[in-house]
Amino acid sequence: MDHFNYKDGALTAEDVPLETIAETVETPFYCYSQATIERHYQVFSEALTGLSATVCYAVKANSNLAVIRVLADMGAGADVVSSGELTRALAACVPADKIIFSGVGKTREELSHALQENILQINVESEPELALLDEVAGSLGLQASVALRINPDVDANTHDKIATGRQEDKFGIEWTRVHEVYARASQLPHINMVGLAIHIGSQLTDLDPFRNAFIRLRDIVAILKADGHEILRLDLGGGLGIPYDGSPTPTPSEYGRVVLETLGDIGIDLVFEPGRVIVGNAGLLVTRAVFVKESATRRFVITDAAMNDLMRPTLYDAKHDIQPVKEPQNGVNMENVDIVGPVCETGDTFATNYALPSMEAGDLLAIRTAGAYGAVMASTYNSRPLVPEVLVKEDRFSIIRERMTVDTMLEYENLPNWIK
Numbered sequence: 001m002d003h004f005n006y007k008d009g010a011l012t013a014e015d016v017p018l019e020t021i022a023e024t025v026e027t028p029f030y031c032y033s034q035a036t037i038e039r040h041y042q043v044f045s046e047a048l049t050g051l052s053a054t055v056c057y058a059v060k061a062n063s064n065l066a067v068i069r070v071l072a073d074m075g076a077g078a079d080v081v082s083s084g085e086l087t088r089a090l091a092a093c094v095p096a097d098k099i100i101f102s103g104v105g106k107t108r109e110e111l112s113h114a115l116q117e118n119i120l121q122i123n124v125e126s127e128p129e130l131a132l133l134d135e136v137a138g139s140l141g142l143q144a145s146v147a148l149r150i151n152p153d154v155d156a157n158t159h160d161k162i163a164t165g166r167q168e169d170k171f172g173i174e175w176t177r178v179h180e181v182y183a184r185a186s187q188l189p190h191i192n193m194v195g196l197a198i199h200i201g202s203q204l205t206d207l208d209p210f211r212n213a214f215i216r217l218r219d220i221v222a223i224l225k226a227d228g229h230e231i232l233r234l235d236l237g238g239g240l241g242i243p244y245d246g247s248p249t250p251t252p253s254e255y256g257r258v259v260l261e262t263l264g265d266i267g268i269d270l271v272f273e274p275g276r277v278i279v280g281n282a283g284l285l286v287t288r289a290v291f292v293k294e295s296a297t298r299r300f301v302i303t304d305a306a307m308n309d310l311m312r313p314t315l316y317d318a319k320h321d322i323q324p325v326k327e328p329q330n331g332v333n334m335e336n337v338d339i340v341g342p343v344c345e346t347g348d349t350f351a352t353n354y355a356l357p358s359m360e361a362g363d364l365l366a367i368r369t370a371g372a373y374g375a376v377m378a379s380t381y382n383s384r385p386l387v388p389e390v391l392v393k394e395d396r397f398s399i400i401r402e403r404m405t406v407d408t409m410l411e412y413e414n415l416p417n418w419i420k
């Protein structure tokens with residue numbers, strides 16, 4: 001469910017016509033609906049009723065300060081994967097004791113930053129990281145609260161590039177070795193072991209991989225407890241998928257039921273790290289048709305948005321629904337078009353053979369479900385400035401990130417002193 005609907009013949013975000021925003025900020029731009037973000041957070045939280053659960057929003061899905069702040073105001077914690085994201089989460093008023101630091105390659109500086117901010121927990125993914133963290137904590141005179149991320153060796157049945165819980169993936173410590181590594185970690189003087197973490201992948205549209213991973217986690221907890229370890233916290237990661245093209249996906253409440261069935265009686269605090277499911281449907285990328293071009297066999301709608309603004313189609317073969325901002329009249333003729341960006345790469349394609357009413361240069365289109373892994377993954381390829389982000393609440397909108405300028409890009413560049 002989202003708050004992007006046609007009203008009086010025009011696509012709106014809550015009560016604001018997208019056309020109005022386009023006139024102010026120009027295109028392309030990302031548009032987020034605050035009510036949608038809030039609703040998704042609420043639905044996810046309610047799905048965990050009956051569990052002792054903390055929801056730490058995965059900031060990497062959409063790290064705009066205002067977006068994190070909306071969630072922090074609803075009580076969300078944060079899951080961060082870099083020093084930069086940690087800085088953002090704190091700047092957005094997420095309490096340090098609700099922040100978790102994940103990631104396979106945290107540097108000495110990042111570990112030190114996390115320790116000095118006294119965050120809830122650092123999820124460690126390897127033995128070298130454990131050793132480094134112990135050393136850094138010792139040098140600061142601090143204790144590090146640590147969960148071991150385990151690789152449960154389950155296939156999430158998602159796109160290859162976002163499956164993270166198979167044995168061959170780079171993430172976590174092999175589950176067969178956790179018993180040994182946990183024992184060794186517990187001996188380290190500046191490490192305080194608090195539990196285990198998993199995250200098996202993103203955009204999961206099947207609940208069985210979750211179920212299998214949670215059962216494996218349960219078995220490992222039993223082994224660790226038999227060894228005399230106290231387990232305070234289990235971090236179950238994120239990964240719940242969302243419908244991009246209308247095909248059904250499991251709901252948060254179905255996901256919550258799997259957690260209840262597998263871990264409901266374990267008596268250990270649970271942490272969840274949802275990203276996509278909170279913000280994915282809450283954002284659109286709005287773009288304008290620059291040209292409509294005919295070839296012998298195809299009709300192309302060439303947009304002012306490109307693969308650098310939204311990488312998901314070219315990176316993950318993702319399909320996004322695309323809607324004209326002007327509501328199509330009933331019974332209008334549809335034609336199949338390819339919707340493509342201006343970048344000189346064939347991968348710069350948002351959709352092929354996509355049915356739209358007849359489009360003209362200047363018409364606006366909304367690329368849906370772009371709130372997660374959209375703006376955060378954008379680049380300046382082709383010297384295209386990062387596009388603005390706009391947040392809507394009821395009948396108001398606010399530019400929560402300005403359009404970058406080419407001058408700003410050039411400010412970061414210098415000629416070497418041997419060129420006069």
Ligand SMILES: *Cc1c(COP(=O)(O)O)cnc(C)c1O
Nearest residue numbers: 058102202238239273274275276
């Ligand atoms: C990316 C990531 C998440 C969020 O995944 P979603 O699919 O967006 O829910 C959560 N935890 C970790 C460790 C991640 O890397």
